[in-house]
Amino acid sequence: MSLAQEFTKGIVKENPIFRQALGMCPFLAVTSSVENALGMGAAATFVLVCSNFLVSLLRKVIPASVRIPSYIVIIAAFVTIVDLLMNAYLPALHKSLGIFIPLIVVNCIILGRAEGFANKNKVISSLFDGIGMGLGFTLAMVVMATFREILGNGSWLGFNLLGEAYQNQPLLIAILAPGAFILMGFILGFFNIMEKRNRGGAR
Numbered sequence: 001m002s003l004a005q006e007f008t009k010g011i012v013k014e015n016p017i018f019r020q021a022l023g024m025c026p027f028l029a030v031t032s033s034v035e036n037a038l039g040m041g042a043a044a045t046f047v048l049v050c051s052n053f054l055v056s057l058l059r060k061v062i063p064a065s066v067r068i069p070s071y072i073v074i075i076a077a078f079v080t081i082v083d084l085l086m087n088a089y090l091p092a093l094h095k096s097l098g099i100f101i102p103l104i105v106v107n108c109i110i111l112g113r114a115e116g117f118a119n120k121n122k123v124i125s126s127l128f129d130g131i132g133m134g135l136g137f138t139l140a141m142v143v144m145a146t147f148r149e150i151l152g153n154g155s156w157l158g159f160n161l162l163g164e165a166y167q168n169q170p171l172l173i174a175i176l177a178p179g180a181f182i183l184m185g186f187i188l189g190f191f192n193i194m195e196k197r198n199r200g201g202a203r
Contacts, residue, residue, distance in 0.1 A: 003128045010132030016109045017140035018191045023109045026100050027141060028184060032175040034157045037145035039093045041138025043086065043101060045131070047078045048110050052130035055118040071114045072105065079104045109137060147183050148174045 016022045026044070030036045054074050055062075062070045083101050086094040094101065104110065113133055118126040149155060152175030154162035173179040 003125065006125050006128040007132040010129065010134070010136040011139060012136070014133075015136040015140060016133055017137060018188065020109075021188070022112060023107050023137060024184075025103070026107070027144060028177070028180040030097055030100050031141055031145040031148055031180065032152065033096075033149050034142055034145045035093065036096055037141035038138065039086070039090070039097055040100060041134070041141045043082045043097075044104055044107060044110065044137055045134025046082055047075060047104050047107075048113060048134045048137075049127060049130035050078045051075045051110055051114055052118040052126040053123060055114045056121060056123045056126035059119050067119070068111075068115070071111060075110055075114070076105045109133065144180075144183065144187065147187075148179065152176075152179065 010016065014020060017024070017027055023044075026040050030040045051071070051074050055071060058070075079102060082104070083094075086097075086101065113129060117129050121129070146156060149157075150161060151171045152173075154160060154166040154170050160167065171179075174183065
């Protein structure tokens, strides 16, 4: 597979949210606003790219018997860096994301790419895989957050889109937990329908 294919597969074909249904916890929890979605997506992408790089670099050095614990230590180190940097330079966003920044350590997307890809491939391919998967994760988060923020607040990235009248009586369920599950069902259902149509057309 070429580097371009390694990069693009995570955005559409193997999108970690829409295709693999991984990382659903932050997808549901922090997508009440686009700002939160971008912040979480950037943090997860940084950790994903750096951990893929280091795991691939050390893949012939790390003993098989301690492979998974080693990956978790590597991931935790980069999560700590992200957590400290965000706390220092983006305190409002850091406070808004809260516990979900440290929980990147156990995000199954990151551990899954370390074990399923970086452990078996060269450094450059692993970097492109990490960037593509990170962008795919961020894109999915932003799509979800766009629907929730517009419906729940009448705004997008803080900009008023639907006017004061709507903001006085918004569809509040969209930014609450039940709304997140309902919207997730519609979005995943849409992608499943499109995938079935593509398969039918390919025949």
